[in-house]
Amino acid sequence: MARIKTPDAKPARLSRGVRKPKSPKASHKNGAAPTSLLEWDSLSLEAVNSILAAAEARRAVLQREAESALRAEFEAKAAALGLTLKAIMGKTPAEVEAPSRRQKAPRSKRGQGGAAQVQFKGPNGETWSGRGPTPRWLKQLEAQGKPRSEFAV
Numbered sequence: 001m002a003r004i005k006t007p008d009a010k011p012a013r014l015s016r017g018v019r020k021p022k023s024p025k026a027s028h029k030n031g032a033a034p035t036s037l038l039e040w041d042s043l044s045l046e047a048v049n050s051i052l053a054a055a056e057a058r059r060a061v062l063q064r065e066a067e068s069a070l071r072a073e074f075e076a077k078a079a080a081l082g083l084t085l086k087a088i089m090g091k092t093p094a095e096v097e098a099p100s101r102r103q104k105a106p107r108s109k110r111g112q113g114g115a116a117q118v119q120f121k122g123p124n125g126e127t128w129s130g131r132g133p134t135p136r137w138l139k140q141l142e143a144q145g146k147p148r149s150e151f152a153v
Contacts, residue, residue, distance in 0.1 A: 120151045 043051075071085075078085055116129035126137045142148060 118153055120148070121153050122151060 075085055078088055116131055118127040119130035120128040120138060122128075122137045122141070124137070126135065128135050128138060138148065138151065141151070
């Protein structure tokens, strides 16, 4: 580790994260990833994309290997107990592809079918389904002494 002399003659240490700046024209052999932040700044978009693609491919390989190792471990433990994974889990890995989304319950028939049927029809063509408040035209006719049943359809 580099040491710097200070005026009071006590040696001071440089921080471990501090590195000597490299030239911005630094080239990377065989597409190797840069090792310092200063090298990252000098990379082109194509170089960064190729590094990301290689990292993603490596991650996928490591993920598959970890899954295989875990499955082998589970199978070995199940076999030691005289069981199979299918007996324990109920499904094979092919059957379990992805967690299925919960299906919505079917909607009830109520509320479907559009407008309610007309139950009352006025002399001028007005209509009322019999739901909600009584319309003005029917109130006026009832006030004149006419029965509501006279306007039933």
